[in-house]
Structure formats: C-alpha cells, structure tokens
Amino acid sequence: MFTLIKRTIWIKGKTLLIYCLIAVLFIWMFCAFYPSVQEESEELKELFTHYPEGLFKAVGLEIDKIGNIFGSMESFMATEHYSIMWPLLIIVLVISLGSNFISGEIEKSTMEFLLSQPISRFQIFAGKYISGVILVIIFTIISVFSIIPFAVLYDFDISLKSNLYIGIIGFLFGLSIFSISMMFSCIVSRKGIASMLTTGLVILMYAANVASAFNESAEWLQYLSLFHYYDYNSALIDAVIGGLNVIVFMGTIIISTIVSGVIFLKRDLVK
Helix, strand or coil: CHHHHHHHHHHHHHHHHHHHHHHHHHHHHHHHHHHHHHHCCHHHHHHHHCCHHHHHEEEEEECCHHHHHCHHHHHHHHHHHHHHHHHHHHHHHHHHHHHHHHHHHHCCCCCHHHHHCCCHHHHHHHHHHHHHHHHHHHHHHHHHHCHHHHHHHHHHCCHHEEEEHHHHHHHHHHHHHHHHHHHHHHHHCCHCCCCCCCCHHHHHHHHHHHHHHHHHHHHHHHHHHHHHHHHHHHCCCCCCCCCHHHHHHHHHHHHHHHHHHHHHCCCCCCC
C-alpha cells in the first residue's frame, strides 16, 4: 500500500506544484498590495459602505465589519483571498484528484493492473484516499503559511494562530469535497462524469449559500451548503472555529468515505 501511496503522490506531484505555485503567487500579490491599500483605507471603506448588504452576506462578510476590512492583514486576506480565490483553487484541485484516483484508473484501464497486484481492494482504496489526504495537507500548508516570509519581507504583522485556524477549516473544507469527489469516482467509470457530478453539487451548494443571503425565506438553504460551514472570517479574523462546522465537515468526510469504500469493494472495476 505504501508503494501505491508514493506512486500516486509522485504522479500528482506536478499538478500539486502548479496549484501551490498559483496560491503562493496570489498571496505574494496581496502582501505586496496591502501597504498601499492601507494608505487608501478610508476612501475604500467609504466606497464599500455603498455596496448592497446582500453582496457582503453572499461572501460571508457582515456589514458591521466592513470598516475592519483593512484593519489587519488577516481581515484583508479573508476578504480578498479566502472568500473566493483560495476555496476555488482547492475545489478544482481536489475534484481533479478525486475523479482521477478511481474512475480515471478505470477509464485508462490501469485499474486492472492495480487489481492484479498482491494487495487487496481495501488497500488500493485506502492508498488512494490517504494519498489524497497527504496532497491536500501539503497544499494547505504551503498555500496558507507561505504568508510568513512575505510578512517579513513587507514588514507587517500576522497572527500565526489565525493562520493555523484558517488552515484547519480550509483543510476540512477541501477534504470534504475530495471525499465527495472520491465517492462519485467510485460510482461511475469516467473521470469526466465524476468531475461533472462533483462540480455540479459544489455549484448547487454555492448557489444555496448565496440564495440564503439574498432571500430571508430561503435562509434555511445555507445549512445544506458546505460553504456556510467554511467560516473563514471567524477562523482568520477571530481565531475561532465553530464546533458545528467541524462536526459537519467530519460527518461529510466519514459518510462519503464509507460509501466510497463500500462501492469500491463491491462493484466491477474492470472495463
């Protein structure tokens, strides 16, 4: 199984490197941009107050906290990076990984080779899943904590505790979607269909979260969306992670993984 894990991580290493590089470049851009933003903070605060309140709710920002957006690097990064760009990067990464790990192997007819090796189906599934977990951990660490050298370079303060918390909640968010992607990958035999199913579900969850922000009667929809529990503002600005958020993510991960494993062990995996 360990050989399979090393092989999988090695094969996906280039993909991971590209995503990590993109994430680091975005952090570099925001860090370089932040000092000039602080100088224009009053004008920008005034501009933001004229935006519709629902727009801020849609990205998880409370209207009464708008004045604090430029008060610290954490609040600035929460608004500019962790609201849209960072989750988009990890979503695309984990969907790509999950859909390739099982259905991709079936589509390329390499699953038959894996099944012929002296390892059980359970070990194959566990090896693939553990590989995904390791890749998500590596991406999270690099994409979050690369801010530290840039903070030194551009001479501004950051909270290590806050960045640790955004790393934890971001990792759980990414691993939840990876687990869902693995589940669809075990159900279908084409990676394109697995990617499409996962992407469609993610879009529906995002739409539900946005709809709940703009329509009070649809407020209950937010509880059906993983984006609601990806509370980057509380993690990064307040250094707090809600217990319910962790429970929902862990529940999603555990249920999706169990379903994936059962299907993988029982279905015909050879084209």
